[in-house]
Amino acid sequence: MSKLVSSLTEAIQKCGLKDHMTISFHHHLRNGDYVLNKVLDAISELGIKDLTVNASSIFDIHEPILKHIKSGVVTGLEVDYMGQTVGEAISHGALAKPVVFRTHGGRPAAIESGRTPIDVAFVAASQSDEMGNCTGKYGKSACGALGYAMSDARCAAKTVVVTDDLEPYPLQGFSIPETDVDYVVAIDAIGNPAGIVSGTTKITRDPVGLKMADMAIQVIQASGLLKDGFSFQTGAGGASLAAAVFLKDLMLEKKIKGSFVMGGITGYLVDLLESGCFRNIMDVQCFDMKAVESLAHDPRHMEVSASHYASPTAKSSIADQLDVVILGATQVDTNFNVNVHTNSRGIIMGGSGGHTDIAAGAKLSMIVAPLSRARMSLVVDRVQTISTPGSTVDVVLTQRGIAVNPRREDLQVQLKKAGLPVVSIETLKKTAEEINGIPEPLALGSRIVAEVEGRDGKLLDHIYEVL
């Protein structure tokens, strides 16, 4: 018995995919992913219509999905993150049904509970055997961890592994086991390695970014959380990575031995492991080749599922074990709500990803962002879109001052005692307006183009059509 089929078309047919069903994808191949587009092309040729695509993220490379939306092949879209290319079309009303945004933890929770069932899951794997034991750690299109694909593979009615490196059974170091897999397809290339490890994985050289990174480390120090057993997560933005580098220096100097870093893993975080600052890395997704290499060869660097990472309904998850998280924001409001979904024109250009999950889980969640970008103030009265509720955000750090959520008076006292420039969130807003001027409110249409779910699956906010 073999699960190997000759083409994507054959796999789709054998899975019994029909109109109105739901298919799923994961985004570890990032902006180098060929699989989503190839699968949709094959489905389109078969004449199947009215499908819902549940993808952990949509990147710019997935622009051809717009063609399949136009032709009625795809009529529903559920994601954790959406890049601006597709986001702009959605914001202009390309899809009749509102897009559903979830968090990286909320998505597997919804899949596992049966709230968002998947008919066919497509798993892009850089190596697989013909029974479907597969991984992203090795092969020419290696992308590292496959954390976001694991719940899909386990819970979907049918699971198809798509690979470009078929190895003899049994595959050593598999991430997803054959027990979850129905069919295996070998194609020429699952992705473009240059795009797989794309993105914002370089440390900033911007003096404002470096200043904020330095301030962030001082906040961590002042919080009293930085001691043996410390756990940490940071985003892949330039200032966040700089903070990771500064953290390494401080931990080495103070001889602090941390427990683990979680992420979205970059080479900078691998450095923290290799220099002895942390005992382990917990990895749901790799951002660069150094992270992929480390995951493939260092047993201290562990691959975890999205559910293990951040599911609010799992029996426990890593998100709840975190001490400190550093996060970005496009907007923050005076209630500490954070927007990472929409830009200054109200156009979709992102999504929560794990932002909302780890803000809720960590002992100290800190937003680090410049007070204004291109004349748009970071701090406003009400964010355009609530991605992460203010009740889970402790600190908003800008180059012009640090605001502490009033519900964290303890932390406010600690930071003031350390001599840090603590100000009210209203002061930050006023300071930004003195520089930028007071903006006219953004006028948007009345049609809802997306719904944002919180990590608990409850509706958090709507995103409206852009005029």
Add this chain to the structure above:
Amino acid sequence: MKITQRALAGTVESSDCMVMLLPAEELSIEIDSIVKQQYGHVIEKLVRDMLKKFDVTAGLVKIQDQGALDCVIEARVETALRRAGKEAKA
């Protein structure tokens, strides 16, 4: 003054603006800005005030704004005007 030759100042980097001046029979202003909804009216008033200050009576003024602050827009417009015509005063 009249804009007698094509002139350019600024860049299309974030937080900057590019000002292009072209000779024309009448005075007209075209503003494209990533923050047009929020600051379009402020930018237009600023540019009109600058043109008044330099006595510009004819020419096409094109602004491509990437979220520049007022002081940046002023500096870019003034530079472009001084490049566009030797008669510039003020």
